[in-house]
Amino acid sequence: MAGLFEYFCKxxxxxxxxxxxxxxxxxxxxxxxxxxxxxxxxxxxxxxxLGSLGFDGVEGVRQGKVIELDLAEGTxxxxxxxxxxxLLANTVIESYRVELS
Amino acid sequence: MAGLFEYFCKxxxxxxxxxxxxxxxxxxxxxxxxxxxxxxxxxxxxxxxLGSLGFDGVEGVRQGKVIELDLAEGTxxxxxxxxxxxLLANTVIESYRVELS
Numbered sequence: 001m002a003g004l005f006e007y008f009c010k011x012x013x014x015x016x017x018x019x020x021x022x023x024x025x026x027x028x029x030x031x032x033x034x035x036x037x038x039x040x041x042x043x044x045x046x047x048x049x050l051g052s053l054g055f056d057g058v059e060g061v062r063q064g065k066v067i068e069l070d071l072a073e074g075t076x077x078x079x080x081x082x083x084x085x086x087l088l089a090n091t092v093i094e095s096y097r098v099e100l101s
Numbered sequence: 102m103a104g105l106f107e108y109f110c111k112x113x114x115x116x117x118x119x120x121x122x123x124x125x126x127x128x129x130x131x132x133x134x135x136x137x138x139x140x141x142x143x144x145x146x147x148x149x150x151l152g153s154l155g156f157d158g159v160e161g162v163r164q165g166k167v168i169e170l171d172l173a174e175g176t177x178x179x180x181x182x183x184x185x186x187x188l189l190a191n192t193v194i195e196s197y198r199v200e201l202s
Binding site for chain 1: 126132134144147150151154156157158159160161162163164165166167168169170171172173175176180183184187188189
């Protein structure tokens with residue numbers, strides 16, 4: 001009887017493990033950068049700081065954001081683009097790029 | 102005489118154009134993300150906001166930084182790594198990745 005119980009437990013665990021493997025979540029990466037011509041004070045601050053630290057030859061710095069999203073299986077790129085348009089990027093001054101994996 | 106002058110001007114312009122082509126500045130891109138296990142309030146805020154906007158199936162969000170550097174020709178990856186260690190990333194809580202192009 002104990003053996004039977006153990007057997008079921010193992011089966012249960014195996015099923016769960018396979019489910020986890022199969023779930024195989026989608027990942028999306030969104031890169032948001034300020035558009036060219038938009039002043040980037042953060043980038044300028046970094047450039048200045050690098051100069052102060054003795055790193056020569058840094059001609060320009062621009063700083064942006066990366067947003068990594070764990071998504072449910074089946075989410076389309078269109079949905080992620082929609083997220084960017086509505087929340088993740090300010091499309092007046094920022095451009096974005098979506099990478100799905 | 103005017104012809105000679107024109108010829109020199111053209112040569113000058115050609116030289117400048119070739120210099121510009123050859124300068125071919127290096128670009129480095131540094132991605133800085135919070136390490137796993139470090140609380141990411143910005144990411145959590147984005148996840149919550151996406152939920153409020155009706156985007157279901159967003160299981161996790163992590164937000165990081167991209168830093169694009171325009172570098173003088175001949176800058177090595179070691180130099181960029183050094184910049185990361187000294188300024189761009191807080192290596193106690195952040196991990197970074199360097200891409201040269």
